[in-house]
Every structure is written in C-alpha cells, then in structure tokens.
Amino acid sequence: MIAETVCSAVAVAGLGIAGVTAYRKRFLSAARIAAYSLLPLGLVMTGIVEWLADTAFSPTAWAGFGVLGAAWALFATTRAVERRRGGTRKERRAAARAERSDAVAAGASAPSLGQGTRPAAAPRAQGGADDFSDIEAILKKHGI
Template identity: 75%
Template sequence: MIAETVCSAVSVAGLGIAAVTAYRKRFLAAARLAAYSLVPLGLVMTGAVEWVVDTAFSPTAWAGFGVLGAAWLIFMVTRAVERRTGGTRKERRAAKAAARREAVAPAASAPSLGQSTRATPAPTPAAQPKPKAAASEDFSDIEAILKKHGI
C-alpha cells in the first residue's frame, strides 16, 4: 500500500514539473517529463509494484534467488575448469588418438622442394642487382642530411 502511494505521488509531482516546463515554452522537454512521470503510475495500475514488493519481502523468493545464483556459479566454474583442462575425458582421449594416427597422405600437405618443370626466364639487365656501394658513400648521404639540419 505504501509503495503504491509513493509511486502515485512521484507521478503527480512529475506531471506538475512537466506542466511548469510546458509553461516555459519547452514543450519537447515537458512531453518527455510527462512520459517519465506516467511510468510509475502505470506500474501501480498493472500490479507490478505489488508483485515487486511481495517478492522483495518474501524469504522464499530470496532463497530462490540464492539457489539460482548457486546454480549459475556452479555452471560457470565447471565451464572454466573444462576450458582449462581441454574438455572431458572422452574428448581428450579422442584428441590423443587423432594425434597418434598418421595422416592419410602425409606428403600431400608438404611443399614440393624439387626442381620445377617450367623454364625460368633469364633475368633482364634492369632486374639484375646493382653492386653494393661502399660503406663511406652510404654514410656521406646521411652526413649531408645531418649537416643540412645543423646536427
């Protein structure tokens, strides 16, 4: 009874604030406030508030929530253990047996390292690598850049 009264009072106060907001020509905000204000009144009228109050003060309901929590906890622990150990015993045995078995065609997945049958074209002069420049030439470019920046 008290919860229904409080929800009704909250709805009336919200509708009053919405009326003041509409008076200030902020109609969109006033409509939004009115919508929020009508929610507690609708919950009272549908009986949802009474159900929530009865559930909140019921020891049987709290015991039920405790049982549900324990079931959830057990479920999560078993999932974590199963992931850590790699599954059930049957699954582990099947995985070990599959690892022991040899592939049907072990050479089928191995890459061929032998000579290819197609002819390789001769490299063009542009594609041939240029001889390496001396180490001092490489550093001279770097020195020029550093001197340009005053380093």
Template identity: 70%
Template sequence: MIAETVCSAVSAAGLGIALITAYRKRFLTATRIAAYALVPIALVMTGAVEWLAGTAFSPTAWAGFGLLGLSWVLFMTTRAVERRRGGTRQERKERKQQRRAAGAPAQPGTVAPTAPAPSLGSGSRPAARPAAAPKSDDDFSDIEAILKKHGI
C-alpha cells in the same frame, strides 16, 4: 499500501517537472519526462507494485533468488573450467582420436621431427638493398667543419 502512495507521489512530481519543462519550450524533453512519470502509476494500476512488494518482503522469495544466483555461479564456473581444459571430456577424447588417426603429434604446439623446413618461395623475399658506401674520414671532416663554424 505505502508502495502505491510512493509511486503515485513520484508520478505526480514527474508530471509537475514535465509541465515546468514544457513551459520553458522544451517540448521533446517534457514529453520524455512525462512518459517516465507515468510508469510508476501504471505499475500501481496493473498490480505489479503489490506483487513486487509481496515478493520483496518474502523470505522464501529471497531464498529463491539466492539459489538462482548460486546456480548461475556454478554454471559459470563449470563453463570457465571447460574452456580452460579445451572442451568437454568427450570433445577432448574425439580430438585426441582424430590426431592419432591423422598421425599428428599428441600436443597441438609440437612439431613432428620429420617436418620439412618452411619454404619462403621466390616472390616473398624482399629486394636486395644496395651496399652501403664505406664511411671515410671525409664525413667526419665535414661534421668538424660545421661544428667549428658554429663555435662548438
């Protein structure tokens, strides 16, 4: 009974705010406020509020929600462990058998001892840079002249 009264009061207040907003010529905002204000009274009329109030004060319902939360935590934990290990036991076993059949190394990051060195090919090398001119004392003399000119 109290929940229905509160929802009715919230709807009435929301419709009052919508009227004030419409008076200020903000019709789109007023319409949106009115739509939100009608939701609580609609929930009262459909009986959803009575059902929610009965559920909110039921210890059995809270125990059920607790069990749902616990099952979700357990499910997420198993998924995280499964991802860390690399799949289920059957999936890991199948991948191991495929690697053995293909002659691949046992660990995914290892390299076979007979593997050839990677080839870069002729087109993948950058063009040769021109050789840098040897630095001489002339470069430093120019710098010294500039510094003397500025009094440094």
C-alpha cells in the same frame, strides 16, 4: 500500500516538472519527462508494484534468489573448469582423434626424396665492405 503511494506521488511530481518544462517551450523534453513519470503510475495500476513489494519482504522469495545464485555459480564454475581442461570430454576425444589422423596423414603423404634432390642454396654476398657501402653513402649524404 506505501509503495503505491510513493509511486503515485512520483508520477504527480514528474507530471508537474513536465508541465514546467513545457511552459519553458521545451516540448520534446517535457514529453519525455511525462513518459518517465507515467511509468510508476502504470506499474501501480498493473499490480507489479504490489507483487514486487510482496516479493521483497518474502523470505521464500529470497531463498529462491539464493538457489538461483547457487545454480549460476555452479554453471560458471563448471564452465571455467571445462575451459581450463580444453572443452568437454566429448570435445577432447574428438580433438585427440583428429590429431592422430592428422599426424598419420601428414607422415603418409610426405614424399620420400633422396638426398641429392634438394635445390642448391643461393650464394651469399661477398665481402663485408660491400654490405656497408649503402650505409656509408647515406651517412656521407647527411654529412656524418
């Protein structure tokens, strides 16, 4: 009863504010304020406010919320453990099978090359002075 009265009063006050806003030639804002102020009145008329008030003061409803919270905590905990372990048992077995088949396939498909078939390494640049010639040119250009 009190919740319905409060919602009705909020609706009337909101409509008053919307009227003042419309008087100030801000019609778009006035329409938006009127829409927000009509929401509590609509909730009262549909009976949702009464249902919410009954739920808020019901110990059974609060126990139900507690059970829902416990279920959510269990879901979150089991998911965190699965992530830490690397997935569900079924997913881990599938991953282990895939690793074994990949390891066998990689070893089986590698060509067996003799020792003399590797390409020769490219020769390195000779001398340490040539390596710094570019740097010296840049430093001289800047007067250092």
